[in-house]
Amino acid sequence: MNRQVVVLPDADALARSTASRLMLALIDSQSEHTPVHIALTGGGAGTATLAAAALDPLSELVDWSAVHLWWGDERFLPDGDPERNETSARRALLDPLGERLPAANVHPVPGPGPGVPDVEASADAYRDELAGWAVPGEVLPRFDVLMLGVGPDAHVASLFPGLPGPVTDDALVVAVHGSPKPPPLRVSLTFPAIRSAQRVWLVAAGAEKADAVAAALRADADPAQVPAAGAVGRSSTLWLLDAAAASRAATDD
Numbered sequence: 001m002n003r004q005v006v007v008l009p010d011a012d013a014l015a016r017s018t019a020s021r022l023m024l025a026l027i028d029s030q031s032e033h034t035p036v037h038i039a040l041t042g043g044g045a046g047t048a049t050l051a052a053a054a055l056d057p058l059s060e061l062v063d064w065s066a067v068h069l070w071w072g073d074e075r076f077l078p079d080g081d082p083e084r085n086e087t088s089a090r091r092a093l094l095d096p097l098g099e100r101l102p103a104a105n106v107h108p109v110p111g112p113g114p115g116v117p118d119v120e121a122s123a124d125a126y127r128d129e130l131a132g133w134a135v136p137g138e139v140l141p142r143f144d145v146l147m148l149g150v151g152p153d154a155h156v157a158s159l160f161p162g163l164p165g166p167v168t169d170d171a172l173v174v175a176v177h178g179s180p181k182p183p184p185l186r187v188s189l190t191f192p193a194i195r196s197a198q199r200v201w202l203v204a205a206g207a208e209k210a211d212a213v214a215a216a217l218r219a220d221a222d223p224a225q226v227p228a229a230g231a232v233g234r235s236s237t238l239w240l241l242d243a244a245a246a247s248r249a250a251t252d253d
Contacts, residue, residue, distance in 0.1 A: 002236045003236075005238075005239040005241065007246045008242050009242065011242050014045065014240060015051070016056075018240050019056045020058060021201075022147075023061070029145075036068070037067075037070060037141040038069060039145070040069060040071055040147055041071070042084075043151075044149075044206075046147060046149045048092075050088075050089055053092075054092060064100040065105070067105060068105045068106075068141065070130070071089075072147070072156075073085070073176075073186055073187060073188035073189065074109035075186050076112060077111055079108075107133075109187045120175045130172070130173070130193075138196075140172060140193060140196050143197035148201065150204040150228045152209055153212060154226045154228045156227050158176045158179060158186035159190070159230075167224050172189065172190055173189060173193065174187070174190055175187060191230050191231070197233050197234060198234050198235045199234075199237075201237075202228060203240045203241075210244065210246070210248040213245050215228075215229070217229075217239070
C-alpha cells in the first residue's frame with residue numbers, strides 16, 4: 001500500500017501545511033491536464049485547511065477557472081444552512097476567491113427544495129452531476145485529490161461504522177439515514193467512489209481522534225467497523241495529522 005503518514009506539531013500547523021500541499025497539488029496537476037477535480041471535506045480540520053488555503057500565497061499560482069470543487073459528503077439541509085459543509089467551504093475559501101473561481105465549477109450536493117423532495121433524490125442528483133463530468137469510459141470525474149476528515153468513531157465522509165454505507169460495493173453515492181452524528185440524513189460518496197481518486201488525503205486533528213487514527217492505521221483494520229481504513233487512493237494515500245491525533249498510532253510505515 002502506498003501510504004504515507006505526516007505528523008505536524010499542532011492543528012494550526014496542520015491546516016497551513018495541508019493548505020500548501022493542496023495548492024502545490026493543484027499547480028502540479030494543472031501542469032499535466034485540465035480541468036482539475038478535487039473533493040473537499042468539512043469539519044474543523046477541513047474547514048481550517050480551506051481558510052489557510054485562502055491566505056496561502058501559492059493560491060495565486062492556481063488557475064482557479066480550471067478547478068472543479070466537489071464534496072465527499074453533505075448533510076441534507078437547506079442551501080445556506082450553517083451546518084452544511086458547502087456553507088463552511090464558501091465562507092473559508094470560495095467567497096475569498098471571488099470571481100477567480102467560476103460558479104459553474106462548484107458542485108454542491110443538492111439540499112432539500114424544488115425537485116429534491118428527499119435525501120434519495122439528492123443522492124440521485126449528485127450522482128448525475130458527477131457522471132456529467134466523468135472521464136471517458138468512466139462514471140466519475142478523475143479526482144486529483146479527495147480530502148476526508150476522520151471522526152472520533154473512525155467514520156469518513158458519511159460512512160459510519162455499522163451502517164450500510166461502508167460495505168456498499170456497487171453504488172457510488174448513497175443516501176444515509178440514521179447518522180449517529182446529527183443531522184441524521186446525509187449524502188455520501190462510497191468506497192468505490194473514494195478509491196477512484198488518484199490521491200486520498202485523510203486529515204485529523206485533536207486528541208479525541210487518536211483512537212480512531214490508531215485503529216485505522218492498523219494493518220488488520222476492518223473498513224466495515226473502521227471506515228477510515230477503507231479510504232485509499234488509486235496512486236497514493238496520505239494521512240495528515242497533528243501530534244495529538246497521532247499520539248496513539250504507529251506511524252512508521
